[in-house]
Structure formats: C-alpha cells, structure tokens
Amino acid sequence: MAVKNRNVKIHIENLEKKFGHNEVLKGISTDIYEGEVVCVIGPSGSGKSTFLRCINKLEKSTAGKIVVDGTLINDKKVDINKVRENIGMVFQHFNLFANMNVLRNLMLAPVDLKKATKEEARENALRLLETVGLSDKAESFPSQLSGGQKQRVAIARALAMSPDIMLFDEPTSALDPEMVGEVLAVMKQLAKEGMTMVVVTHEMGFAREVADRVLFMDEGVILEEGTPEEIFSEPKHPRTIDFLNKVL
Amino acid sequence: MVQLINTYGSLLLTAMGQTLLLALWGLFFGCILGIVFGLASVVDNKVSRIISKIYVNVIRGVPMIVLAFFVFYGVPYGIKSFFGAKFVLTPLQAGTVCLALNCGAYMSEIIRAGIQAIDPGQMEASRSLGLSYWRSMFRVVLPQAIKNMIPSIVNQFIITLKDTSILSVIGFPELVNKAQNVIAITFKSFEMWAIVAIMYLVVILALQQVANALERRLNRGREK
Numbered sequence: 001m002a003v004k005n006r007n008v009k010i011h012i013e014n015l016e017k018k019f020g021h022n023e024v025l026k027g028i029s030t031d032i033y034e035g036e037v038v039c040v041i042g043p044s045g046s047g048k049s050t051f052l053r054c055i056n057k058l059e060k061s062t063a064g065k066i067v068v069d070g071t072l073i074n075d076k077k078v079d080i081n082k083v084r085e086n087i088g089m090v091f092q093h094f095n096l097f098a099n100m101n102v103l104r105n106l107m108l109a110p111v112d113l114k115k116a117t118k119e120e121a122r123e124n125a126l127r128l129l130e131t132v133g134l135s136d137k138a139e140s141f142p143s144q145l146s147g148g149q150k151q152r153v154a155i156a157r158a159l160a161m162s163p164d165i166m167l168f169d170e171p172t173s174a175l176d177p178e179m180v181g182e183v184l185a186v187m188k189q190l191a192k193e194g195m196t197m198v199v200v201t202h203e204m205g206f207a208r209e210v211a212d213r214v215l216f217m218d219e220g221v222i223l224e225e226g227t228p229e230e231i232f233s234e235p236k237h238p239r240t241i242d243f244l245n246k247v248l
Numbered sequence: 249m250v251q252l253i254n255t256y257g258s259l260l261l262t263a264m265g266q267t268l269l270l271a272l273w274g275l276f277f278g279c280i281l282g283i284v285f286g287l288a289s290v291v292d293n294k295v296s297r298i299i300s301k302i303y304v305n306v307i308r309g310v311p312m313i314v315l316a317f318f319v320f321y322g323v324p325y326g327i328k329s330f331f332g333a334k335f336v337l338t339p340l341q342a343g344t345v346c347l348a349l350n351c352g353a354y355m356s357e358i359i360r361a362g363i364q365a366i367d368p369g370q371m372e373a374s375r376s377l378g379l380s381y382w383r384s385m386f387r388v389v390l391p392q393a394i395k396n397m398i399p400s401i402v403n404q405f406i407i408t409l410k411d412t413s414i415l416s417v418i419g420f421p422e423l424v425n426k427a428q429n430v431i432a433i434t435f436k437s438f439e440m441w442a443i444v445a446i447m448y449l450v451v452i453l454a455l456q457q458v459a460n461a462l463e464r465r466l467n468r469g470r471e472k
Contacts, residue, residue: 058372085378095373099391108387109377154373161377 006033008067009165009196010055015064017050024050026220027064034164037197039207039228042217043243048200051217052167055198056080056087069164085113088158092170094150096142102129102153103138106160115161128156132186148179155186166190168199204248208232216240249439256430263426264447270340270422271409274347278408281348282355287385289360300356307353312414316346320418339420346415351408358404362397363389395466402459406452423447 010032017025024047032038040048053059054066057073057080066073073083097105106125110116116124129135132152142150151171158166168187172180184206191197191210201207207214207228214231216224216239224237232248235241253260289300307315320342327335337345366389374384416425427444431437 056376058376081375081378081380083378084376087376089373089376091369091373091376093367093369095367095369097370097373097388099388099395108374109379112383112387113378157373158377 006035008032009034009036009069010198011065011067012055013065013067015051015054015066016062017047017054017059018062024220025054025061028220028222029064030215030222030225032196032198034196035194036212037191037195037199037210038213038215039211040198040200040215040217041202041204041207041231041243042215042223046217047220048217049169052169052198052200055165055167056084056089058089085109085115085161086163086165088155088161088163088166090151090154090158090166090168090171092173094142094147094154094174096145096150096153096157098142101139101141102134102145105142105153106157109157109161113161121160125156125160128159129153131189132156133182146179147175148182151175151179151183152186155183155190159190165196165198168197168201170200170202172201172203202247204232204244216243218243249443252430252434252436252439253443259426259430260423260443260447263421263423264451266420267409267412267422268451270343270347270412270415270420273340273344274351274408274412275405277344277348278351278355281352282359285352285356286359286363289356290363291381300360304353304356307349312346312350312411313417315349316342316415316418319345339415339418342418343412343415343420347408347411350411351404354404354407355401358397358400359393362393362400365396366393398459398463398466402456405459406455409452409455410448 008031012031013029015025015028016023028047028051030038040051042048050059054061055068057066061074064074068083069086071078071083073080096102097108100108103122103125106128107118107121110121110124111118115121126135126138129138132155134149134152134156137145137149137153142153145153155166155171171187172183175183180203184203187197187199187206188210199207199211209228211228213225214228215222216231216235216237218239224231224235224240231240232244235244285300285303288296289304291297310318320337320339324335324337327333363385370388370392371381371384374388375381379387412420412422413424416422416428419425423444427440431440434440
C-alpha cells in the first residue's frame with residue numbers, strides 16, 4: 001500500500017510509561033498515517049492497552065513524544081480535551097453512560113461541547129444508530145442491551161464527535177463469541193470509509209483482513225511490525241512465532 | 249399526661265421548632281462542607297485529599313459533646329486570651345458550627361464512597377470524548393453516584409436531626425433542653441421523656457416518608 005505518501009496522523013517517539021517501578025512501555029516509536037488501520041497484537045501485559053491509552057492521554061507518558069495532528073500532546077500547555085474531541089475511543093467494557101439512554105449517550109458530548117445544537121446532534125445520533133443497525137434502540141438504556149449492541153452504541157457514541165482517529169481497546173474481548181461478528185462488521189465498514197484506526201485486538205482474523213499494518217508488542221516494546229502477510233505468514237522474531245502459534 | 253400536654257404543649261412545639269431550625273442550618277452548611285470535602289477527597293490532587301482526610305478523621309475522632317463545649321466555651325475564651333478580642337457565639341451559632349462540622353465530615357465520606365463506587369470507566373469514557381473532568385463529574389459520574397448515596401444521606405440527615413439534642417448542653421433551647429426545664433418544675437420524668445421521644449419519632453418518620461418518595465421518583469427515570 002502507498003501508505004507512506006500520506007500524512008502522518010500520529011507520531012510516536014521513544015514513548016515510555018512507568019507505573020511506579022514497573023516499566024510498561026520501554027521506548028515505542030512508530031508513525032500512524034492518515035486512513036491507516038493499525039492492529040496491535042501481543043500477549044497480555046505486553047503494554048498494548050497502555051500504549052493505546054497514551055495516545056489520548058488517558059495515561060500520562062513518563063517520557064517520549066506523542067504528536068497527534070501536529071499537536072505535541074505531552075506538552076502541559078496543550079488543552080487535552082480539545083485534542084480528545086478528535087480521537088474517538090472504544091473500550092473493552094463499553095463504558096456506556098448508565099444514567100442515560102442510548103440517544104443521550106450519543107448526544108452528550110456534541111451538545112455539551114457545543115459542536116452541534118440539540119436537533120443536529122439528535123439527527124446525527126439517529127443516523128449513526130442506523131449505520132450500526134440499532135435504530136430501534138434509541139430510547140433503550142444500556143442495561144437493556146446485549147454486549148454486542150452496547151459495543152456498537154459505544155462506537156456510534158465515539159463517532160458522534162466526528163473524530164479523525166478511532167482507538168479501539170480490545171473491543172470484542174468482553175463479548176460472547178456470537179456477538180463478535182456484529183461489532184467487527186461495524187469496524188470493517190469504518191475502515192473501508194477511510195478512518196484512521198488503532199486497534200488493540202486478539203482477533204487475528206480481523207487483523208489479517210482489515211489491518212494495513214500489524215504491530216506485535218511484547219514486554220513494552222514493538223518487537224515486530226509489518227503488513228498482515230509479513231506478520232502472520234512469515235513472522236521473523238521467535239517471540240512472534242511463539243505467540244502466533246499459541247493463538248492461531 | 250394530658251395536663252402536661254395542655255400546659256407545656258406549645259412550649260414543646262416551639263422547642264421542636266428550634267430543634268428543626270438548628271438541624272436545618274446544620275444540614276445546610278453540613279451539606280456544603282460534605283460536597284466540598286467529598287469532592288476534594290476524590291480529585292487527582294494529593295494536598296486536597298490529605299486536607300479532606302484530616303478534617304474527616306479529626307471530626308470523627310472527637311465526640312460531638314466535646315466539640316460543642318470547645319466551640320461554645322473554648323474558642324471564645326481562647327480568642328480572648330490569645331488575641332485579647334471579645335468574641336461570643338450564640339448557642340444557635342455554636343450549635344450550627346458543631347452540627348455542620350460533624351454532618352459535613354460524614355457527608356463527605358458518603359460522597360467520596362459514592363463517587364468511588366462508580367466504575368472509573370464512566371469517567372474515562374466521558375474524558376475520551378473531550379469532556380473536562382468537572383463536566384464529566386457533573387454530567388456522568390455524580391448523577392449515578394447520588395442515586396446510590398440517597399439512603400446514606402437520608403440516614404445522615406436523621407442522625408444530624410437527633411444530634412441536635414446534644415446541643416442542649418450549651419443551652420440551646422431545643423426539645424431536650426426545654427424538656428429538662430419542664431421536668432425540673434413538674435418532676436414528671438416518665439411522661440415527659442415519653443412525649444419527647446414520640447415527638448422525635450414522628451418527625452423522623454415523616455422525614456423518612458419524604459425520602460422514600462424522593463428515592464422512588466429518582467429510580468423511575470432509570471429502569472424504564
């Protein structure tokens with residue numbers, strides 16, 4: 001793919017993160033390009049989620065640089081809330097606002113942050129619900145939805161802010177197997193539409209099919225990266241081979 | 249007993265009014281203190297968390313009767329001897345201070361626990377959309393937390409109402425204080441304390457009813 005000609009959307013340089021004495025990320029560098037779909041795979045505890053959460057500063061990095069759309073987000077003077085408006089995030093455990101129905105989940109941020117009037121936000125929310133196939137659930141509360149439905153609402157909620165970048169933190173790991181497909185379908189559609197996506201996942205099939213690039217992480221570093229064919233068909237690093245043998 | 253009520257009924261009702269007045273002031277300022285220190289104990293700031301913790305632990309560790317004597321007698325005396333200034337508190341002022349400090353400490357714990365019981369993922373999701381910490385707190389976390397807090401808050405209201413009786417010791421003319429006066433005249437200890445107990449009971453049961461109705465109303469919005 002001619003990925004390299006496109007704009008760098010996220011630039012990460014020597015990213016480090018420590019929790020106390022526990023070094024979780026030990027110098028990560030990579031560039032993520034506009035419209036690129038990057039899947040991050042690796043064993044539990046390898047720092048995948050922490051890496052992802054550093055991109056929108058839900059975790060504060062201890063060292064290194066993260067530049068999103070030209071903004072150095074580690075800079076204390078940067079209004080991180082403004083940056084986050086452009087970065088949607090989908091969580092493993094959905095984290096839908098339990099005190100609001102589906103429609104209000106989608107409308108909260110656009111209306112509160114004055115991105116849209118109530119009417120515009122409602123219209124947009126209904127349109128998004130339609131694209132994730134949940135038009136009939138607009139008035140439902142999160143507690144009444146299945147896992148797969150919750151996650152689709154969560155994706156729609158993130159999209160309601162019209163972000164340029166979407167981060168997915170193991171979006172299907174908490175789902176019953178039969179519901180994984182419906183969520184992945186929505187993500188595939190999103191990838192097709194050209195969204196820049198960083199996806200931490202254990203769904204190797206999805207990574208293989210949708211990713212432009214796969215990062216294999218272990219013990220806080222990117223051990224290997226490449227196209228899905230490179231990583232899945234001819235992995236080079238012994239740890240990658242070992243990991244893929246276990247999960248595939 | 250009937251005669252007792254006939255003679256002292258209006259006096260006791262007035263005293264009950266004073267009890268409620270004191271309780272309301274105490275609750276009002278107690279709630280403010282509780283919200284301030286409760287929020288201060290959850291924010292990402294070590295200093296505010298420590299200050300909040302000290303406040304709660306000091307108040308929890310001192311019996312209210314000691315606090316009452318300290319505020320009413322101790323503080324004015326202290327100010328007089330250290331600064332030479334004359335400073336006097338009325339029993340209502342001192343009582344309000346005591347109740348508010350006391351109620352505030354327990355409320356702050358209720359609020360802290362209530363907020364911390366909400367899944368941190370709720371805050372994270374809201375922050376990830378670009379909402380600020382306080383916006384997320386007020387739009388997402390607190391509405392959920394308050395619902396869970398209500399039984400404990402009502403409980404604290406009742407305790408604070410009953411705690412007003414302790415302030416009889418600094419001469420505030422609330423129900424217990426007045427009842428003691430009446431007994432000093434009539435010696436009808438059994439009847440008098442029974443009447444006082446029933447008066448508290450009635451008010452508190454009424455308060456409980458209001459609280460139940462409120463709780464039902466708040467629950468209605470969510471389950472549908």
